[in-house]
Amino acid sequence: MKANKNSISDSLDNEKEVLNKKKLCCLSKKKNLKQKDFSKAHTLYLKQISKEKRIIKISQIVILIILLGLWELTTQIGLLDAFYFSSPSRICVELGALFSSGEIFLHMWVTLYETLIGFAIATILGVFIAIILWWSERTRKILEPYIVVLNSLPKIALGPILIIWVGSGTSSIIAMCVLICIVITIISMLNSFLQCDNDKILLMKSMGATKTQILLKLILPYSIPDFISVLKITIGMSWIGSIMGEYLTSSEGLGYLIVYGGQIFELDLVMTSILLLCVLACGMYYIVAKLEARFRR
Amino acid sequence: MKELLKFSNVKLTYQTLTDEIDALNNISFSINDCEFVAIVGPSGCGKTTILSLVAGLLSPTSGEIILDGKSPKEQSNLIGYMFQKDHLFEWRNIWQNVILGLELKKEHKNIDKLNKIDALLEKYGLKDFKKNKPSQLSGGMRQRVALIRTLATNPKLLLLDEPFSALDFQTRLTVCDDVHNIIKTEKKTALLVTHDISEAISLADKIIILSKRPSTVKKIKVLHLQDYGSPLKRRDAKEFRLLFDEIWRDIQYDESE
Numbered sequence: 194m195k196a197n198k199n200s201i202s203d204s205l206d207n208e209k210e211v212l213n214k215k216k217l218c219c220l221s222k223k224k225n226l227k228q229k230d231f232s233k234a235h236t237l238y239l240k241q242i243s244k245e246k247r248i249i250k251i252s253q254i255v256i257l258i259i260l261l262g263l264w265e266l267t268t269q270i271g272l273l274d275a276f277y278f279s280s281p282s283r284i285c286v287e288l289g290a291l292f293s294s295g296e297i298f299l300h301m302w303v304t305l306y307e308t309l310i311g312f313a314i315a316t317i318l319g320v321f322i323a324i325i326l327w328w329s330e331r332t333r334k335i336l337e338p339y340i341v342v343l344n345s346l347p348k349i350a351l352g353p354i355l356i357i358w359v360g361s362g363t364s365s366i367i368a369m370c371v372l373i374c375i376v377i378t379i380i381s382m383l384n385s386f387l388q389c390d391n392d393k394i395l396l397m398k399s400m401g402a403t404k405t406q407i408l409l410k411l412i413l414p415y416s417i418p419d420f421i422s423v424l425k426i427t428i429g430m431s432w433i434g435s436i437m438g439e440y441l442t443s444s445e446g447l448g449y450l451i452v453y454g455g456q457i458f459e460l461d462l463v464m465t466s467i468l469l470l471c472v473l474a475c476g477m478y479y480i481v482a483k484l485e486a487r488f489r490r
Numbered sequence: 491m492k493e494l495l496k497f498s499n500v501k502l503t504y505q506t507l508t509d510e511i512d513a514l515n516n517i518s519f520s521i522n523d524c525e526f527v528a529i530v531g532p533s534g535c536g537k538t539t540i541l542s543l544v545a546g547l548l549s550p551t552s553g554e555i556i557l558d559g560k561s562p563k564e565q566s567n568l569i570g571y572m573f574q575k576d577h578l579f580e581w582r583n584i585w586q587n588v589i590l591g592l593e594l595k596k597e598h599k600n601i602d603k604l605n606k607i608d609a610l611l612e613k614y615g616l617k618d619f620k621k622n623k624p625s626q627l628s629g630g631m632r633q634r635v636a637l638i639r640t641l642a643t644n645p646k647l648l649l650l651d652e653p654f655s656a657l658d659f660q661t662r663l664t665v666c667d668d669v670h671n672i673i674k675t676e677k678k679t680a681l682l683v684t685h686d687i688s689e690a691i692s693l694a695d696k697i698i699i700l701s702k703r704p705s706t707v708k709k710i711k712v713l714h715l716q717d718y719g720s721p722l723k724r725r726d727a728k729e730f731r732l733l734f735d736e737i738w739r740d741i742q743y744d745e746s747e
Contacts, residue, residue, distance in 0.1 A: 392573050399545050399571035400591045400643060410593070414581045 279460040284468065287461040297469070303446040304435055305473055307363060311370020312431035316424065318371070319378025324408065326379070327386040344380060348372045348434075352441045366438030366446075373434040374427040381426075385419035386412050421485045428481050432474050447473075494647060494679050495544065496520040500553035502539060512704035513539050516553070519698055519707055521647075521679060526670070528682040528690035531700030531708075532741055537683040541649045544681065545569050558646065570645035570678075572653045576636035578624035584611075584635055585620040591643035607642045614638065614672060630661040630668070637669055641676060648673060650682040654689065666693065667720045687741070691733050692721035699740050709740055 261281045267273045268280035275283060291297035326333040351372060355365045389412055397407045439448025447466045454462030502514040513536040521527050529537050542548040543555055546562035546569070557565045578587050588607055592598040611617050614634055624632055633653065640648060653669065654662045670693055673680050684690050690697050691713065699709045713733065718724045 390575075390577065392575065393577050393579075395547065396571060396573060396577050397594070398547060399566070399569060399649075400594050401566045402594045406594055410590070411579070414579070417581070 276458070277460060279464040283461045284465050287465040288468075291465060300446050300450055300466075301469060301473065303363075304439065304448060304470070307366045307370060307435040307438065307446065308431045308477075311367045311434055312374060312428060314367070315371045315374030315378055315427060315431065319375045320382050320420070322375075323379050323382035323386060326383050327412065328404070328408070333383070340376065340379065344376045348376075349437050352437070356442050361442040362444070365442055366435055369438035369441070370431045370434030373437075374430050377430065378423055378427055381423045382416065382420065385416040385423075389415050417488055421481070421488055424481050425478070425485065428477050429474070432470070432477075436470070492523040493520050494523050494525075494558055495681070496554075496556045497540075497543075498554050498556075500543065500550045500555060502536070502543065502548065503551045514543075514550075515704035515706050517700075517705065517707055519710060521681060521696075523646075524677055524679055525696060526673065526680045526682070526694050527696045527698060528684060528694035529698045529700060530684060530687055530690045530737065530741065531705065532702045533685060535700045535702050535705045537685075537700065538651055541571070541651055541681065541683055544647070544649055545571055567643070568646045570640035570643065570648045572636060572640050572648060572650045574652045574656050576624070576629075576632040576656075578632055578635060578639075580624055583621050583623055584616065584627070587624065587635060588639045588642050590639060595643065603642075603644075606644075607638065610638050610641060614668070628661070629657050630665045633657065633665050634668055634672075637672055641672070641678070646679060648678050648680040650680055650684075652684050652686075653682075655684070655686070662689075663722055667722050670721050687734055687737050688725065688730075689721075691715070691730060691737070692724045697737065699737060711737065 264273075264278070265281045268275040268278055268283075326336065348369065352365075352369065355368050355372075359365045359368050393411060393415075394407060397411055402410070435446070436448040436451070439446045440452050443449040447470050450466040451463050451470075454460065454466065497517050497519050500514055500517040501512070504511040504513055517540070519527075529540060531537055539548065543550060544557065544562055546564075546566055549563070555562055558568055562569070578584075579590070582590070588611065589598050589604065592600065592603055592607075597603055608617075611620065616631065616635060616638065619627060619631070619635075624635070627635065636653075650669075654666055657665055666689065682690065682693060692715075695713060695716065697711045697713065698707060699711065700706070701708045711733075715724045715727050715729065718727045724730065
């Protein structure tokens with residue numbers, strides 16, 4: 194009986210061992226298989242993704258080449274009048290001329306300067322006003338209709354008044370820039386401040402936080418992602434502001450060149466200025482986007 | 491045992507544009523030092539309102555609340571509040587999150603207090619995560635961090651507003667154990683608000699059952715499950731089911747009325 198039991202337990206142990214071995218075997222097999230499968234599928238997957246990326250990049254470049262090629266071709270064979278439509282080759286010549294005379298740097302600098310100053314003032318002032326409106330609910334309610342009106346008003350309509358009030362030239366261009374950007378900054382930032390979870394504010398209060406502490410330690414850091422989204426919008430709008438301003442009153446800047454070129458029917462100048470404007474605006478957007486990626490990490 | 495909190499005939503009326511809502515009506519109860527008290531009741535009966543009153547965020551319309559000899563508004567140092575969500579600040583790492591309370595009191599350079607927090611983190615297995623962002627932690631760990639953040643200012647009374655209801659059931663049971671263990675080891679008094687009867691029974695020394703609005707105290711049930719140990723083990727107690735049925739009927743009867 195005893196021996197029997199022993200043998201049973203022995204055989205059980207044996208079985209266990211065998212089972213364990215089988216399990217291990219199975220596991221290692223599975224692992225190997227899995228890894229092989231995985232790596233195969235994975236490389237395929239990676240390949241597909243990089244292929245897709247390549248297709249997109251190539252298509253983008255091809256479209257650009259086709260458009261430029263068509264433009265050049267149609268103006269060369271006279272289907273379009275290069276006098277009215279300019280052409281890539283004429284833009285290249287114009288670019289060369291502008292850069293060799295060096296005058297273009299002044300125009301680019303002026304527009305960039307106006308845009309950046311307007312953008313900075315609008316951002317700082319806008320956030321400051323948003324903080325005030327967050328701080329005092331009563332002020333917010335009192336000022337609400339004024340902000341709504343200011344928001345819906347096309348700011349360009351105020352151009353002539355601006356010129357009279359702050360003088361023609363750079364100062365009124367910057368003012369136009371600020372006007373265009375500030376309202377959207379105020380509204381977006383205020384919204385972001387007010388969206389902060391009420392329980393988080395309650396938590397701060399239950400720990401004895403003052404209103405200043407709630408602002409500095411909760412509301413402002415909480416709103417940083419929204420702040421950067423607002424920057425992305427207002428950076429584009431401040432270009433609108435500066436170019437609009439230059440259309441109204443200026444003697445230098447890319448906006449001035451565009452208007453001037455239009456007036457003397459120098460379409461090469463207009464197109465070249467627009468191209469340079471594109472490059473500057475894209476560059477600035479790129480910087481903000483980089484900033485965003487850093488903060489979103 | 492010393493009495494830490496006392497509600498006597500507390501009434502609270504909310505004003506809205508269309509109505510006057512009696513949230514609480516003649517609420518009286520008291521909590522002793524180191525007691526774990528749970529408040530249960532039908533939904534919308536003003537459980538959270540009671541916590542807001544204790545935290546001094548609201549004032550009673552009539553009646554009196556005494557927190558360690560004074561009114562709650564003067565005693566904000568004694569209170570630690572824990573919410574349904576952990577509300578950790580994502581832009582701060584774990585360490586910066588737990589010292590938030592000290593920072594607000596401008597005590598974040600006090601080495602003694604910082605060392606105490608350090609010890610808490612170590613004791614409850616969060617030492618290695620000090621530099622991590624909250625998003626890198628699991629739900630249960632986040633809730634533990636939230637509790638340590640609450641404990642960092644050394645409050646006497648912890649207000650727990652359904653602190654486990656945002657967690658999935660598995661995590662909930664273990665975090666429940668953790669939190670109970672931490673509160674008992676640190677010798678804190680706790681006032682828990684929950685809609686989960688079994689949670690209340692497994693955690694509390696005393697359960698206050700509220701009626702529906704305008705809420706009154708329907709029953710105060712003193713439990714004797716302490717000998718069973720942790721909340722998870724209390725769930726195995728033979729009285730557990732009976733208690734559950736009794737409290738469930740108390741609340742249910744009220745709702746069907």
